[in-house]
Amino acid sequence: MSIQNDNLLNNEGEFQYKGHSFYILYPNSTKTIEQLTEYEVILIFASHPEFASFTIRKLRGYKDPQMYLKPIYFLKPSNDSNNYLNTISDGTIYNLSQLDALIPSIEEILTTNSKVYINNTISYESELIMKMLSFNFTRGRKQINPIPYMLSAINFCYPGLSSSFGYTEENKVFEILDLAESEGLISSSFYDKTHYCSKCNNGALYYRSVCPKCSSSNSETEDIVHHFRCGYVGPISDYKNEIDDSLFCPKCNKNLRHIGVDYDKPSALHTCNSCSNKFQDFEVKAKCMNCEYDNEIEYLIEKEIKKYTITNKGESAILYGYVAMQKEIEEIIGTVKFELFNKMTKFEIERMKYSKHQSFVALLNLKNTNELITKVGRSHQRELIKDIIMTVRNSIKPFDIISFRSLSTFVFSINEENEETALKTVYELSNLLNFLITDNVPDFDAKFEFDFLVLNTHEHYKKQLDRLIQNYE
Amino acid sequence: MFEFIEEFIAFIRSLTVEHFVRLFWFFIFFEMIRYIILEFVILLTNTITNKLKAKDFTEAERLFRFDNPFLSIIVPGKNEGENLFKLINSLKEQTYTNFEIIVVDDGSDDETPTIGRKLEKLGLIKHFIRNEIRGGKASAANLALRFAKGKYVIHLDADCSFDNDAIEKIIIPFYLDDRIGAVGGNVAVRNYKESLVTTMQAIEYYDTISISRIVSSKLGIYRVISGAFGAFKKEALDSIKGWDIGPGLDGDLTVKIRKLGYKIEFAAEAMCLTNAPNTLKKLTKQRLRWDKSLVRFRMRKHKNIFYPNKSFNFSNFISLFENITYGFVLNIKWVFYVVDMWFNNASQIEFIFVTNVILYTVANYFKFIVFSLFRTRKNAPISYFLIYIPAVVFYFGYYLRSVRIFAHFQEIFFKTSYNDPWNPKKTSRFAKDNNM
Numbered sequence: 079m080s081i082q083n084d085n086l087l088n089n090e091g092e093f094q095y096k097g098h099s100f101y102i103l104y105p106n107s108t109k110t111i112e113q114l115t116e117y118e119v120i121l122i123f124a125s126h127p128e129f130a131s132f133t134i135r136k137l138r139g140y141k142d143p144q145m146y147l148k149p150i151y152f153l154k155p156s157n158d159s160n161n162y163l164n165t166i167s168d169g170t171i172y173n174l175s176q177l178d179a180l181i182p183s184i185e186e187i188l189t190t191n192s193k194v195y196i197n198n199t200i201s202y203e204s205e206l207i208m209k210m211l212s213f214n215f216t217r218g219r220k221q222i223n224p225i226p227y228m229l230s231a232i233n234f235c236y237p238g239l240s241s242s243f244g245y246t247e248e249n250k251v252f253e254i255l256d257l258a259e260s261e262g263l264i265s266s267s268f269y270d271k272t273h274y275c276s277k278c279n280n281g282a283l284y285y286r287s288v289c290p291k292c293s294s295s296n297s298e299t300e301d302i303v304h305h306f307r308c309g310y311v312g313p314i315s316d317y318k319n320e321i322d323d324s325l326f327c328p329k330c331n332k333n334l335r336h337i338g339v340d341y342d343k344p345s346a347l348h349t350c351n352s353c354s355n356k357f358q359d360f361e362v363k364a365k366c367m368n369c370e371y372d373n374e375i376e377y378l379i380e381k382e383i384k385k386y387t388i389t390n391k392g393e394s395a396i397l398y399g400y401v402a403m404q405k406e407i408e409e410i411i412g413t414v415k416f417e418l419f420n421k422m423t424k425f426e427i428e429r430m431k432y433s434k435h436q437s438f439v440a441l442l443n444l445k446n447t448n449e450l451i452t453k454v455g456r457s458h459q460r461e462l463i464k465d466i467i468m469t470v471r472n473s474i475k476p477f478d479i480i481s482f483r484s485l486s487t488f489v490f491s492i493n494e495e496n497e498e499t500a501l502k503t504v505y506e507l508s509n510l511l512n513f514l515i516t517d518n519v520p521d522f523d524a525k526f527e528f529d530f531l532v533l534n535t536h537e538h539y540k541k542q543l544d545r546l547i548q549n550y551e
Numbered sequence: 552m553f554e555f556i557e558e559f560i561a562f563i564r565s566l567t568v569e570h571f572v573r574l575f576w577f578f579i580f581f582e583m584i585r586y587i588i589l590e591f592v593i594l595l596t597n598t599i600t601n602k603l604k605a606k607d608f609t610e611a612e613r614l615f616r617f618d619n620p621f622l623s624i625i626v627p628g629k630n631e632g633e634n635l636f637k638l639i640n641s642l643k644e645q646t647y648t649n650f651e652i653i654v655v656d657d658g659s660d661d662e663t664p665t666i667g668r669k670l671e672k673l674g675l676i677k678h679f680i681r682n683e684i685r686g687g688k689a690s691a692a693n694l695a696l697r698f699a700k701g702k703y704v705i706h707l708d709a710d711c712s713f714d715n716d717a718i719e720k721i722i723i724p725f726y727l728d729d730r731i732g733a734v735g736g737n738v739a740v741r742n743y744k745e746s747l748v749t750t751m752q753a754i755e756y757y758d759t760i761s762i763s764r765i766v767s768s769k770l771g772i773y774r775v776i777s778g779a780f781g782a783f784k785k786e787a788l789d790s791i792k793g794w795d796i797g798p799g800l801d802g803d804l805t806v807k808i809r810k811l812g813y814k815i816e817f818a819a820e821a822m823c824l825t826n827a828p829n830t831l832k833k834l835t836k837q838r839l840r841w842d843k844s845l846v847r848f849r850m851r852k853h854k855n856i857f858y859p860n861k862s863f864n865f866s867n868f869i870s871l872f873e874n875i876t877y878g879f880v881l882n883i884k885w886v887f888y889v890v891d892m893w894f895n896n897a898s899q900i901e902f903i904f905v906t907n908v909i910l911y912t913v914a915n916y917f918k919f920i921v922f923s924l925f926r927t928r929k930n931a932p933i934s935y936f937l938i939y940i941p942a943v944v945f946y947f948g949y950y951l952r953s954v955r956i957f958a959h960f961q962e963i964f965f966k967t968s969y970n971d972p973w974n975p976k977k978t979s980r981f982a983k984d985n986n987m
Contacts, residue, residue: 290672302682302694304684304686304690304694306686306977306978306980306981307978307981307982307985308792308795308796308981308987309686309689309690309693309793309794309795309796309978310690310792310793311682311686311690311691311693311697312693312694312697313697316697328792329793330792338977342684342686342977343684344658344682344683344684344685344690345680345681345682345683347680356678356698357678358679358680358681359668361672
């Protein structure tokens, strides 16, 4: 059964097989990643390696666990292998007749996925840590080994983690790994050492033997010849004549016939064709293929690459949630846990039934949170969140409450207000936050979305809130 | 003891002038006339003429400053890494700075390559050239010469340090006379306090280098530019294609330059300090090597200086003649003197010995104190050495002389300099076959 003639397929590449929904992702597919979450299994049609590489990394790097934990396989017309891509996929088949063989592994992954405790966190780092832990855990891997990968900016990729970063920010994986280790979720041991560009931290370096004076690699090499008889020493060109290949000493005019008896070659000399410098030892420089900076070897950034093992605490976090996340939320002064926000909304609806006033729940979502976090860095992230909360807090009444749904989304109540004022508050607030972020993070264009829920008394509070946040999960 | 003293006084009293001359002819005719009277006269003359020629020196200095010549300082050596940094520091302090430093590592088996490369990378030396296979000091110096770009080439030993004006002081004499092809620097012992052996050598260097070279230079017979500190016209070195195989290559090179018709000068004020061998064993080894070179180079390789052919040069003839006379013939003559005394004055031999010691000691005190007046640059107080002067007679008269006789004997009959591990066998073999 070839892929093309497979009668299981409809035009869209989706099909059901043995109780599971599959989707074959072709290069010309029009589906969005969000739409792909509907399927239980994704098959990437990997006829083009670039497409396969890009797609698997994109899917595994997606923020939604429904996607990054999903069983994803390559459907390849030929057998070519890439260790990293194979590791972050769940396997490869060469035609759909091999689907049967996949079913046990699909079911095992789906079963294990269902055991993973998914909760939202305000911390970008926590989100990534949980992603890495849960991905490897659901694939039966307790060890998280770095895998050499040519297209990686740091030369190695960590399954479940590296895909979340773009090429230029890939070195941030080390911060995440260090943080996870400091939290006791993983333990490390030595794997290798590698070097990165001192200017841009990139690992794609090529080593060049260059002139120590002008760094040109354009040079010629000549042997130095020592004539024993008279002690003359000079480059071999001193001894050559224009008539034949014989060597004659320029000092005593004797013929040099026998190496080791008449003469030897104690060293060699290089002449730079660019600056005419004469030297014996090339300087080795490492040119960065990313920023083109010519690094001196001794100033390269040396980095120890570690392999990691998920600890018992790490496993516990995967299965029962990461305690530190709740703690982190509680530590943000001026906010409440989302569960509490739910309850308060319920009480507000009850209150509305008696006082006949209008209340609202507003939602603000920063679409490019990851970009922002990358720009401000981990150390300033919490400060920025505090500033945002402070700004929101100053714009709403003291009895209104704020809660984080996730790192990029937070909700707040606007109670006992008319709709026009509530809308104006949200609009002004989004402008204010935009200004705040632009002021603090130059060259960053914040993309805020806001949404607005008019609370009603006849519908269950949970349904109302779910309707509000469903598009921002 | 008292009896001996009484007899000794009686011996002295009994001496007539004729008898005194008969018993101490060696001291009177060879040592006193050459090394005290002649040297004193020359030093005095030199001082006067220097004063009279002060304008010439000023003009030479002006020409030097105007010309601002580029110099190549070459430092060949093996396992000299630990000395390089101190040497470079000493050169960094120089008042004259228009020079390049070329270090050639002759197959070192220590950290020299690492240190040299580091210095090169830091820009403290222009070239660090390493020969993986040792070729001998001459080959290392020649390789450095091949890359030298300077108008003048200064050859240094890596274990030396220099007065901060030493480089300009050694170059200025070239501007006194265009015929000057090489200038020797003054060398003194840095570690003179380390042992009695080094103290003796410090006194020796004051005499044989600081003083004797002023004299020989004045007489036009200066013949050995020390490898520790010597400056050469690049064109002169190029003409003779650099150094020939050693040991003794410094003196050999000087004679070769003389043969080209160049004059050789000594720059007493261009001061270099070096570490002298600190044990008798090391010193003996060094001196055997040095002393053999008189036979090998003066009497064997450059014997044609004595030939009355068209390239005959009188000052070269005198230079070598004096060297062979005082370095070789009189050494033998001294043996004759001892034999003469032993057989003809056996009953008075102990008095003759003591008298000789007294004569030499008095002469040495006189020389050391009076000649110090002619030394413009001293690296140690004269008073430090006064207590050691009585030992000088034994050092010069017996130890050095014995070593010299032994070295000459070995070289004349066995050509042992060609077996000296100081030079690799592969090159010494050729030198021996070709009487080089």
